[in-house]
Amino acid sequence: EVQLVESGGRLVQAGGSLRLSCTASGFTFDDYTIGWFRQAPGKEREKVVCISNSDGSTYYTNRLKGRFTISSDNAKNTVYLQMNSLLPEDTAVYYCAADHDVGAAIAGHARYWGQGTQVTVSS
Numbered sequence: 001e002v003q004l005v006e007s008g009g010r011l012v013q014a015g016g017s018l019r020l021s022c023t024a025s026g027f028t029f030d031d032y033t034i035g036w037f038r039q040a041p042g043k044e045r046e047k048v049v050c051i052s053n054s055d056g057s058t059y060y061t062n063r064l065k066g067r068f069t070i071s072s073d074n075a076k077n078t079v080y081l082q083m084n085s086l087l088p089e090d091t092a093v094y095y096c097a098a099d100h101d102v103g104a105a106i107a108g109h110a111r112y113w114g115q116g117t118q119v120t121v122s123s
Helices: 102-106
Strands: 003-007 011-013 018-025 033-039 046-052 058-060 068-073 078-083 092-099 117-122
Touching: 003 092, 018 033, 018 092, 018 117, 033 068, 033 078, 033 102, 046 068, 046 078, 046 102, 058 068, 092 102
Parallel strands: 011 117
Antiparallel strands: 003 018, 018 078, 033 046, 033 092, 046 058, 068 078, 092 117
16 A cells, blocks of 8 residues: 655744655655645645655756755655745645656656645744
8 A cells, every 4th residue: 555644744933944754655665756745725736846766856846946955765765855944935735745757746646645744834
């Protein structure tokens, strides 16, 4: 059974930092692209960043690059999202997603999704 379990979301003040984790099981982690997406209330889901575990390529949404950093620990089957200088507009549910096809993952059409973790940034 494939599972993606996100953790690390919480309430944080603007300007603060958080690190989210996504731990995967049930598939060959090294062969998949893992992505972080987010959805704020009343807004469409958007891609934050994806990482290809096969070659380490990363695919950022440009306006978030610089504050957000993705990394992967293949030994732990875990992908991290380091978020710095958080803004109230970063408030959203953050989802982890995985697909063998990098294009599908980047487009937000990944086969596997986690349940999400809530990040709330107070002003």
